[in-house]
Amino acid sequence: xxxxxxxxxxxxxxxxxxxxxxxxxxxxxxxxxxxxxxxxxxxxxxxxxxxxxxxxxxxxxxxxxxxxxxxxxxxxxxxxxxxxxxxxxx
Numbered sequence: 106x107x108x109x110x111x112x113x114x115x116x117x118x119x120x121x122x123x124x125x126x127x128x129x130x131x132x133x134x135x136x137x138x139x140x141x142x143x144x145x146x147x148x149x150x151x152x153x154x155x156x157x158x159x160x161x162x163x164x165x166x167x168x169x170x171x172x173x174x175x176x177x178x179x180x181x182x183x184x185x186x187x188x189x190x191x192x193x194x195x
Contacts, residue, residue, distance in 0.1 A: 150158070
């Protein structure tokens with residue numbers, strides 16, 4: 106690990122005490138350094154991980170579709186029973 110990976114996400118030194126520089130370029134530089142430090146912490150998933158995540162999400166979506174379809178069919182059937190006219194013959 107190099108020293109930039111251990112960069113703190115909060116201001117240190119004079120900035121931590123509340124004495125902020127009035128120079129906007131200093132603030133922009135600090136922001137860019139913090140963004141780069143955070144981006145170095147990002148872990149890119151492997152191809153296998155992506156395949157597993159994709160299959161998991163698709164399986165969950167299919168399960169939710171089936172659940173909603175089943176509930177819709179059940180409530181439709183119940184509403185037809187509850188609101189149909191028995192003398193109509195249908």
